[in-house]
Amino acid sequence: MNFTLRKAHNNDINNILNILSPYVKQGILLPRNTDDIANNLSTFSVAVTPKKHIGVISFYKYNNKLYEIRSLAVDQRYHHHGVGKHLVEYAINDIVQQSKEAIIFCLTYNPVFFKKTGFLEVEKNTLPHKIWKDCQYCKHRDNCTETAMIYKADIKV
Template sequence: MIEYKKAKLSDIVSMQNLVSPEVESGIILDRSDDEIATNIRSYTLALDDGKLIGFCALHVHAPSLAEIRSLIIKEEYRGKGVGTGLINKVIDEGVGLGLQKILSLTYEKEFFEKLGFVEIPKESIPEHKIWADCIKCKHFPVCNEVSLIKNL
């Protein structure tokens, strides 16, 4: 049975090990151990029998807007509902925080659409998001990611 829980600082090494192939391929942005530690409260983990199989972060940009970041699922668990479970957990967290919208920049448009996200023009994303994160990406400024948003 899959368990979802908030990350702890002691989880950072396992998190980095899980995400490193996707970082190397440019699918997910590189985050340093220090950056993860600073934002540790935003991460939710998926565990199977105590072993890390996935995680994502809910990064708050403004009182009304957050972003789902760094969604990663161990390859053998993909397509089994783990990602949906993680997204639902962070959506519930966003509702509890009083957010109005959650943003996602992704290559997995259909996955997010199934969860109620709607595609929006990238130009409508807050500027601080583009310059704070996108500029670090190896694909910047030519990006194939799709921006989607979900109203809560």
């Protein structure tokens, strides 16, 4: 499929919200709003075809050594074409350019996908306490079944 990846611009924000929206409604992703995205625009990247936006990814920097992949979503009509995997690789490249020693983690309901992009499952309690600050906004905060995973560049399956 013909798509390209690039850093997000201000005029991508509505498209980003549209891609995230169905997954936010399902409780798979945390809600984001225009201000959240505008204030952190440099951490967002998009996948676009010549006609439309089809995917988005972002990351959050806790400090130079700890980054979280977040707000990853691909329009359901474009699943299973490699868009998600390319977005993860693009964001990892972005992070590694900022910090060679970064530990990159994610919290996900889709560990199979992340395993295929080079992440390994870890115990949640091995991640620092501060990463749980967003849990208050999550629909599943009292019954969390997310898997914690850390990126290991050399273990893609």
